[in-house]
Amino acid sequence: MISKDVLTASWDDIAPLRDPVFLIALRGWFDVSNAATAAIEWCVQERVVTIVGSIDPDPFFDFTHERPEVYLDEDEERQLRWPENDIYVARFPEGARDLVLLSGVEPHIHWSTFIDCIVDVAQGLKCSAVVSLGALADQVPHTRLPPVVGSTTNPDLARRLGLSQPQYQGPTGVIGVMQERFDRTGMPAVSLRVGVPHYLTNAQHPRSTAALLRHLEHVLGVPTNHGGIDADVRRWAVLHEEAVEDDAQTLAYVRMLEQQFDRRAEAAIPTGEDLAAQFEKFLREQD
Structure with a gap:
């Protein structure tokens, strides 16, 4: 099996993209609480997107673990929804570049062929770089x-x-x-990851998603609508507080994490603004 057997590509007829960057997040190992995939979906939820590729799920999943879903469509007819790995493009005329996006599901098997599909897309759409998003359980306070x-x-x-x-x-x-x-293919690739409170991994964490969106807006120079997620952040902040307020031990642990967090210097990487400037310079030099 090779990538052409499972990748349906349809980008030959689209207008050229403007200095595109490929943004990838996959639900699974590297996406605790779906914080990373949610960032991509939020970024383009009010924007017209065009599907330019689709990876057939059949060779890549054990469907006893990643089960298809049955649902009723608008005509009340039963349909099946399989795990989707669709690639789409979003244009940002008001931003620095366009984006190629994959918010999908981590495959169970045949990883090499799956990645061949991703590489084919990146090269076929002439992406200047790849940025993957992730979320990991970490010792960070939910506050x-x-x-x-x-x-x-x-x-x-x-x-x-x-x-x-x-x-x-x-x-x-x-x-x-x-x-x-x-x-190995010579394509510049960067990974951005955010922490999710390890004691609340069964909850949603829009605060972690918001952190990724803010960073992406600085680094890629495209609007991510991160301010629009504030209502979700506030709503889930109340739910998180309710989840821990009756547990004195957990409350004490959270306060300790807060103190540690506040004492630590900012992460030993460039700020969003510094990284954005360096990333933009790097991409210009690739042209």
């Missing part, structure tokens, strides 16, 4: 805006942008494998 940490496995890119190089060793997800593949 604070969590920092966004950037990294890349490319030593030159890490040095140029002031990003960290991952030192982690152990099991990884498809995003980690994808980063290595893009390195």
